[in-house]
Amino acid sequence: xxxxxxxxxxxxxxxxxxxxxxxxxxxxxxxxxxxxxxxxxxxxxxxxxxxxxxxxxxxxxxxxxxxxxxxxxxxxxxxxxxxxxxxxxxxxxxxxxxxxxxxxxxxxxxxxxxxxxxxxxxxxxxxxxxxxxxxxxxxxxxxxxxxxxxxxxxxxxxxxxxxxxxxxxxxxxxxxxxxxxxxxxxxxxxxxxxxxxxxxxxxxxxxxxxxxxxxxxxxxxxxxxxxxxxxxxxxxxxxxxxxxxxxxxxxxxxxxxxxxxxxxxxxxxxxxxxxxxxxxxxxxxxxxxxxxxxxxxxxxxxxxxxxxxxxxxxxxxxxxxxxxxxxxxxxxxxxxxxxxxxxxxxxxxxxxxxxxxxxxxxxxxxxxxxxxxxxxxxxxxxxxxxxxxxxxxxxxxxxxxxxxxxxxxxxxxxxxxxxxxxxxxxxxxxxxxxxxxxxxxxxxxxxxx
Numbered sequence: 001x002x003x004x005x006x007x008x009x010x011x012x013x014x015x016x017x018x019x020x021x022x023x024x025x026x027x028x029x030x031x032x033x034x035x036x037x038x039x040x041x042x043x044x045x046x047x048x049x050x051x052x053x054x055x056x057x058x059x060x061x062x063x064x065x066x067x068x069x070x071x072x073x074x075x076x077x078x079x080x081x082x083x084x085x086x087x088x089x090x091x092x093x094x095x096x097x098x099x100x101x102x103x104x105x106x107x108x109x110x111x112x113x114x115x116x117x118x119x120x121x122x123x124x125x126x127x128x129x130x131x132x133x134x135x136x137x138x139x140x141x142x143x144x145x146x147x148x149x150x151x152x153x154x155x156x157x158x159x160x161x162x163x164x165x166x167x168x169x170x171x172x173x174x175x176x177x178x179x180x181x182x183x184x185x186x187x188x189x190x191x192x193x194x195x196x197x198x199x200x201x202x203x204x205x206x207x208x209x210x211x212x213x214x215x216x217x218x219x220x221x222x223x224x225x226x227x228x229x230x231x232x233x234x235x236x237x238x239x240x241x242x243x244x245x246x247x248x249x250x251x252x253x254x255x256x257x258x259x260x261x262x263x264x265x266x267x268x269x270x271x272x273x274x275x276x277x278x279x280x281x282x283x284x285x286x287x288x289x290x291x292x293x294x295x296x297x298x299x300x301x302x303x304x305x306x307x308x309x310x311x312x313x314x315x316x317x318x319x320x321x322x323x324x325x326x327x328x329x330x331x332x333x334x335x336x337x338x339x340x341x342x343x344x345x346x347x348x349x350x351x352x353x354x355x356x357x358x359x360x361x362x363x364x365x366x367x368x369x370x371x372x373x374x375x376x377x378x379x380x381x382x383x384x385x386x387x388x389x390x391x392x393x394x395x396x397x398x399x400x401x402x403x404x405x406x407x408x409x410x411x412x413x414x415x416x417x418x419x420x421x422x423x424x425x426x427x428x429x430x431x432x433x434x435x436x437x438x439x440x441x442x443x444x445x446x447x448x449x
Contacts, residue, residue: 050144054100055090055134059154062109062161063126069106069286069295074132074154088134093267094280096207100136103205105217105282105297108161124160131155193231193319195222197341199367201356206268206301208277214354216300216313218343221286223293224321224385231292231385234330235261235317238298239423240347242275243310255308258423260407261298262381262391272420275307276300285386294385302347302354309352315343318379329378329392338372 057072072088094102108127115123132154135143198219204212218238224231238259245252257272259279268280278301286293300313318340324330332338345366347356359367383389407418416425 050138051098051100051136052139052141053090053092053097053137054102055085055088055137056102057085057088057132057134057154058104059130060106060108061128061130062111063113066109068109068127069284071104071284072132072134074130085134093265095268096210099207099210101207103207103212103280103299105219105299106284107221107286107295108159110161124162126158127161129157129159131157193222193224193321195220195319195341197221197317197343197361197367199313199343199345199356199359201347201354201358206278206280206299208301208303213277214302214304216302216347216356218298218300218313218315219295220297220317220341221293221295222319223291224319230321230323231294232320232323233294233296233317233383233385234319234324234379235296235381235383236315236379237261237381237418237423238300238313238315238343240276240300240311240313242308242348243350244308245310245350245352252308256422256424258418259298259300260381260391260418261296262383262389264388264390271301272422273306275303275311277303281389283383283389292385294383296383296389304348304352304354307348307352309348310350311347313343313345313347313356316377316379317341317343318377323382323384324379329380330382331378332372332376334376335374336372336376337374338376340370340372340377341367342370343367 055072057070057074059070059074060068062068070087073085089102089104091097091100091102094104109125111125112121113123113125114121132151133149138144196219198217200217200219202215202217205215205217206212220233220235222231222233238261240257240259242255242257244254255275257276259272259276261281263269263281266280266282266284268278270279271277272279278299280299282295282297282299284295286295318332318338320332324332332340341361343359343366345356345359347354349355356366359365361367362369379392381389381391404420416423418424
């Protein structure tokens with residue numbers, strides 16, 4: 001592999017102490033509050049013969065009737081639905097395909113309301129999930145046409161969207177069963193940006209073959225608040241590092257799994273053998289008036305029978321009201337101590353048993369707010385609210401024999417090389433150099449934000 005290096009214009013200057021407010025965001029601070037509440041929506045398999053996939057429209061509304069988010073366009077005639085309804089959630093991207101089932105992680109509105117008319121907004125917010133079946137499609141991609149819509153006006157489920165609690169909601173239909181479960185977090189704010197974050201280990205969410213299996217959900221949502229600010233979310237790659245079992249017979253070597261959240265399309269993105277059976281990305285905008293709020297969530301399916309032992313997940317992220325423009329990567333403002341959210345969560349113990357559970361933000365068990373030094377910090381991936389995730393890394397499109405695509409990046413001052421879902425880190429670069437281009441085996445392209 002060849003790297004072309006160029007001088008960096010980064011410099012460190014002497015600055016005074018900056019006072020930053022990074023406190024807990026009260027849910028009553030604004031309506032609706034950027035509280036970080038979420039719903040993990042599961043539509044169960046239909047178990048109907050001849051179905052290659054099913055497509056659904058989903059809407060989540062708060063108690064006041066405001067739309068939190070929506071996927072797909074309900075109310076269309078069959079001819080106008082998939083494939084022209086590109087926003088619909090289809091089971092080939094969000095589920096097992098032929099089963100017709102989907103899994104999607106999105107927010108709900110947990111701001112408090114005054115249900116008992118006592119003048120105090122301290123009652124739970126009843127959210128509504130509405131689900132429409134767009135169609136059942138055969139191998140040719142045509143609607144099978146032989147199904148009866150169980151609820152043409154949408155199947156609705158009400159549930160209380162609560163902070164710091166799980167709410168399980170079941171909906172029984174003629175041909176399907178859907179369950180909505182929310183998990184909720186406290187929030188933090190810095191400047192005018194409000195964020196929430198969480199990690200949850202769930203017994204069953206993503207499909208592993210024909211059954212749902214152990215899934216880690218990394219959730220992240222932010223808003224730059226009101227006043228025309230443009231919310232931008234930043235994440236590094238999600239890295240799962242496993243110690244292996246050196247004393248086993250035969251020994252199991254350590255392994256690193258790298259999950260990149262910057263896929264341009266939401267949904268399932270495949271396995272990372274041997275220990276990750278599927279990973280999926282979810283992103284979108286919450287439809288709050290005058291508030292630019294969006295979420296960027298990742299689900300990672302763990303194949304515990306094949307995953308190396310002693311694994312931990314690491315990730316860092318932040319947000320801003322304006323894009324980070326410092327080259328070569330997404331870099332926090334210079335000469336500024338900037339808030340960051342850090343995920344460092346043990347997933348399995350030395351024997352391979354799952355040890356993670358619910359990890360709320362600043363709950364003392366692995367998801368916490370922290371700060372950059374004055375020199376700042378770089379991030380690999382960006383999601384502008386309402387746009388498409390992108391990466392600032394260098395992508396080498398040349399195929400390495402027996403390996404495939406190779407991604408070369410710069411994490412801090414280290415060079416990182418990712419292939420087949422695994423990342424290796426190399427010694428730090430001199431402080432005055434950054435990666436300019438790379439060539440592993442053929443030509444390379446620099447991907448710009």
